[in-house]
Amino acid sequence: MQGIQYRFEANLWKHEAPGGWHFVTLPDEFSVEIRENLKWQEQGWGRMKANAEIDGQRWDTAIWFDTKRKAYLLPVKSTMRDQLGLQVNTSVRVAIRI
Numbered sequence: 001m002q003g004i005q006y007r008f009e010a011n012l013w014k015h016e017a018p019g020g021w022h023f024v025t026l027p028d029e030f031s032v033e034i035r036e037n038l039k040w041q042e043q044g045w046g047r048m049k050a051n052a053e054i055d056g057q058r059w060d061t062a063i064w065f066d067t068k069r070k071a072y073l074l075p076v077k078s079t080m081r082d083q084l085g086l087q088v089n090t091s092v093r094v095a096i097r098i
Helices: 028-041 078-084
Strands: 005-014 022-025 047-054 057-066 071-075 091-097
Touching: 005 028, 028 047, 028 057, 028 071, 047 071, 057 078
Parallel strands: none
Antiparallel strands: 005 022, 005 091, 022 071, 047 057, 047 091, 057 071
């Protein structure tokens, strides 16, 4: 698998908007680096294809740039949360490859 890999720990959180989306926020330094060097890979709405891994579970996904937070967000679907037993405010180890 090619691409640039980023590893970090962060807490899972739930967006306040209807729909119950859950996310992990990429660290500021990674978000800045990705935005400066890989922004050209973004599709509409700041979406960038990525491969993510949490606790050994890997999946194809996308990260999204949040202009309010000035950081990329990794959505974590309910199936993944259920498989891993993740709850809001759970600290997770994440690997993302772009």
